[in-house]
Amino acid sequence: MATLKEIASEAGVSIRTVRRVLNEDACVKPDKVKMVNKVIADIGYVPNLLARGLRNKNTGIIGIIADNLDLEVHVKKLSAVQCELREKGYGVMLGIASGNPDIEEKLVQEYSHFCDGIIFLLASTDQRVKVIKKITKPYVISDSYIKTVHAVSVDRDSGICEAIIAQHEKYRYISFIAATSNVNDRRKLAFEKCVQAAGVVDYNIIYCGGGDFNSGLLASESIISKKDNLLICYNDRVAAGVLKGLYAAGCNVPDDYGVIGFDNDDFTQYACQSISTITQSVDDLAKKTVKLLEHQIKGYKPKKVLSVNTKFISRETTK
Amino acid sequence: MATLKEIASEAGVSIRTVRRVLNEDACVKPDKVKMVNKVIADIGYVPNLLARGLRNKNTGIIGIIADNLDLEVHVKKLSAVQCELREKGYGVMLGIASGNPDIEEKLVQEYSHFCDGIIFLLASTDQRVKVIKKITKPYVISDSYIKTVHAVSVDRDSGICEAIIAQHEKYRYISFIAATSNVNDRRKLAFEKCVQAAGVVDYNIIYCGGGDFNSGLLASESIISKKDNLLICYNDRVAAGVLKGLYAAGCNVPDDYGVIGFDNDDFTQYACQSISTITQSVDDLAKKTVKLLEHQIKGYKPKKVLSVNTKFISRETTK
């Protein structure tokens, strides 16, 4: 916790000389260099990042604002992004906004002095984008399809198409188990697009609400009557609920019902039948997010959206 | 991003007067108060926390150092702690050390200027404690049994005892599926203590290594030969692996084999048989952790260890 001043007085030189030694300027007398280094080795010196930040107007810290950490895939994104950032030498601040716009705005304000940039780990709504656009610092939204902000979007079409192409001829019907009745839900839209592109006629969308295990369990009740059905679920939790519901009713998976989730959560492999899923490359997302942010930190201005693919992973709940 | 100076000059008063208005000091002329407030409303003022921190020697930020976010229970702890901190008005920095002592030490240094306190969200080894004891800032280790540091410990005995008392008469044998061969593993020690206290004779410990799903799967092989066995697993993931292994071998759970995990991960409820588990109160842990930290921030010095209980939750994998 020693300061430059203390190092300097201890070594009997000026602060400026200590700095020169620290900067490895050649033009310092060797014996002074030795002296200063000895003092630093003795009493230690850790630069005060607050003071440095105040002066330099950058702190080497990136703020991450997340919605919540309830879904495993969000945690994986957070881990990957923070890992990527640390590798590039940035520190990380974390704020969890819990879907509350007030907290989000407070976090943005807090971070605009502390941080060199802000990463939003959340789905962007139009309302959100309005707040975000006022930010003067570099930022990236990590899962957004909106083209007027710096963002990395997740292309769900690719994975859904893969799954439908691989499986639709094996089942008579295809259903999408949606979590919200939002007509603009990206996964639902992608489902409709892919299913139509594949020429499937017998498809429908089931709204189960919530997007958690219980909503899947509930949804399974309305599914059971329709055998030979491929069920593409909003996420892996819903898929787990659907699967358990089917089990409880004595249904045969994957022969009579195929089950596919989203996100490749770890537990998809723990279930007594491992769950097929559509996965996004979290590492790719993290790399692109940080890349986009660094672009801006280095002064690049134009809006830019990068995209990551999704992939279908076939396991025991599909044929 | 306006500064006090700008506000002051815009309002035609001195910086000191702006401060007084901000502090709601009574002794400012009403028309000046109005003027200053108008300017602030117009051009906005967000205090620069770097400058404030430099001056006041406290930033209102708490650093959290976590090992990793691989286990759901760790994420829940992180969420709960950050929530508790934010409620008390603190900001949060997050660092993930990935079990690497070098990263950990770097984080500690980084945080010792930025943060008013540090929370370690990790199991404390003796080696770790050596580093931590050098810290001059307030700190708390969030899962430690070592008495010479500020810490909150998880009392695993209580939950294990509960489980054993509730179940041991229903099975002939009891096994503990351990993740490490470390003789000092807390869960193993607690298991031995509780099992002996309950007067159980036919118990053993199986080392499966890794502590993940696959190690549980592997462990199940050596279990199958011994029917009528209560299996207490290192954590829920191991339990899931054991359960799947038993299923694959056509074993009857819970009639012939009882399965109990640790941590109450969400997926324990998703498995086709919901998994019995021993849970710790994450909220309680978070509250006590933050409480202990605030104690120190307010100047309290003596070492203190708080403790949280664990509880047995019986589900479908036990009788």
Next chain:
DNA sequence: TTGTAGGCGTTATCAG
């Protein structure tokens, strides 16, 4: 080759 001085923005002491 070395040192002085000023400013980043905030806060509080002290003097008008």
Next chain:
DNA sequence: CTGATAACGCCTACAA
């Protein structure tokens, strides 16, 4: 009631 002014620790332009 109000306003200079100094200090927190760092960094660098500018002398000497």
